Amino acid sequence: GAVVSQHPSRVICKSGTSVKIECRSLDFQATTMFWYRQFPKKSLMLMATSNEGSKATYEQGVEKDKFLINHASLTLSTLTVTSAHPEDSSFYICSARDLTGEIGETQYFGPGTRLLVL
Amino acid sequence: TQLLEQSPQFLSIQEGENLTVYCNSSSVFSSLQWYRQEPGEGPVLLVTVVTGGEVKKLKRLTFQFGDARKDSSLHITAAQPGDTGLYLCAGDLTGGYQKVTFGIGTKLQVIP
Numbered sequence: 296g297a298v299v300s301q302h303p304s305r306v307i308c309k310s311g312t313s314v315k316i317e318c319r320s321l322d323f324q325a326t327t328m329f330w331y332r333q334f335p336k337k338s339l340m341l342m343a344t345s346n347e348g349s350k351a352t353y354e355q356g357v358e359k360d361k362f363l364i365n366h367a368s369l370t371l372s373t374l375t376v377t378s379a380h381p382e383d384s385s386f387y388i389c390s391a392r393d394l395t396g397e398i399g400e401t402q403y404f405g406p407g408t409r410l411l412v413l
Numbered sequence: 414t415q416l417l418e419q420s421p422q423f424l425s426i427q428e429g430e431n432l433t434v435y436c437n438s439s440s441v442f443s444s445l446q447w448y449r450q451e452p453g454e455g456p457v458l459l460v461t462v463v464t465g466g467e468v469k470k471l472k473r474l475t476f477q478f479g480d481a482r483k484d485s486s487l488h489i490t491a492a493q494p495g496d497t498g499l500y501l502c503a504g505d506l507t508g509g510y511q512k513v514t515f516g517i518g519t520k521l522q523v524i525p
Contacts, residue, residue, distance in 0.1 A: 404458070
């Protein structure tokens with residue numbers, strides 16, 4: 296199946312700093328990528344939809360100035376957590392939409408990025 | 414409230430037993446996916462079901478999509494310790510993966 300990578304896999308940062316997380320589709324082009332956040336013992340919550348060449352669409356309650364998304368190419372989307380605070384600590388997962396798979400369009404997930412803000 | 418309700422939320426069984434996990438909603442989905450997630454990793458797609466009443470098999474795993482496309486089940490035959498993990502269902506309401514909603518998951522533990 297298709298492969299999506301994330302970098303870094305885990306990051307620890309000080310409160311007030313910014314952290315950038317990269318999401319790459321390795322063997323297919325993704326016009327749309329999605330960013331999720333997962334709290335312990337909770338399901339994945341969609342934060343935003345990242346569209347190549349246009350502005351991201353944020354879900355209700357997600358601050359666009361706090362979580363900056365840039366989808367600069369068909370294989371790369373980045374999520375920047377600005378002025379991070381301890382409550383931003385979480386597991387961030389991206390996914391990418393593959394339109395060319397055998398079963399038609401489907402969504403593949405990255406391995407996730409564990410963010411800890413001290 | 415969860416759009417997709419999964420049950421049970423926790424399940425601990427002995428190796429060799431059979432089990433069924435359910436994913437229910439009052440909404441109609443254009444497609445529904447089942448994922449398995451290991452701790453500290455992203456979800457891995459197991460199957461996508463699209464047609465009402467559809468049944469798909471993946472080795473010892475059998476997935477069924479309800480006739481009305483509102484619910485789905487995952488049945489595991491002769492569970493093995495390697496099946497241990499978090500099983501998530503996710504529904505696509507509008508088609509084209511514009512808005513995929515996840516259930517809370519079923520945490521399965523298979524004891525050797």
